[in-house]
Structure formats: structure tokens, C-alpha cells
Amino acid sequence: MDYGSSYDTALTGMMATYYFIAMIAGVIMIIANWKIFVKAGQPGWAAIVPIYNIIVLLRVVNRPDWWVILFLIPVVNIVIAFIVIFDLGKSFGKSGGWSFFLLLVLSVIGYLILGFGKDQYKKIERAAA
16 A cells, blocks of 8 residues: 555645635735825835835834834844834833734734724834934
8 A cells, every 4th residue: 555645645635725814814914014104194005015025114103214124134024023012002002012912822813802802003102212
């Protein structure tokens, strides 16, 4: 018996399912980001433009545009992503715990809540450096 071909078929099916789910999640995240950007007074179409969507997100959370460079540095990008995620939650009046669980752990759900929920955007004021 040749078990290799049935194993390969099952693995191919699992990979196809994974990619399909990831693609759906990606489309949902684009839609949610589009709505978040519009709520924040930014162009919604920016959600589909690579790199520019990060610049717009930084503007939404009132961080400098040059922080986009920090997203290109390994390990630093993780720290910056955490800061931006928590600032995004704060911009919509959410707590740190809410941001952690729904913007970091359950991202798709959290971003949909921010985009389609009743929460209003409020720009975070930063002290001048």
C-alpha cells in the first residue's frame, strides 16, 4: 500500500483550507481597517496600500510618520506594533485589557468592533517633544 499519496492529498487539502481561511481573514481585516480609517477622518482606501496603510494608522494614533521605519527593524517592530495597537484602542476609548484581548489576541473581532461599532474616534493628544 502506498500511504504517501493519500498523505500528500490530505496535506494539500489542509493547506488549501488554511490559505482560504487566511485570505478571508485578510479581506475582513482590510474592510475593518477601511472603516476605522474613515471613522478617524482618513482615506479608507489607504487600508489596501502596503506601507501607506501603516503611515495612516500612525496618523490615526497620533504618532510620527517616521515610525514606519521602526516597523522595518526586527524585534523593534514587535514593540512598536504593541504600542500602536494599544494607542488604537485608546483612540476609541478602549482599555488596555480590551486592546490586548480583542486587538492582539482576537484581532479580526476587535478590528470589526472598532470599525463597525458605535465607539467614536478621539485623537490622542501627545506632549510636544
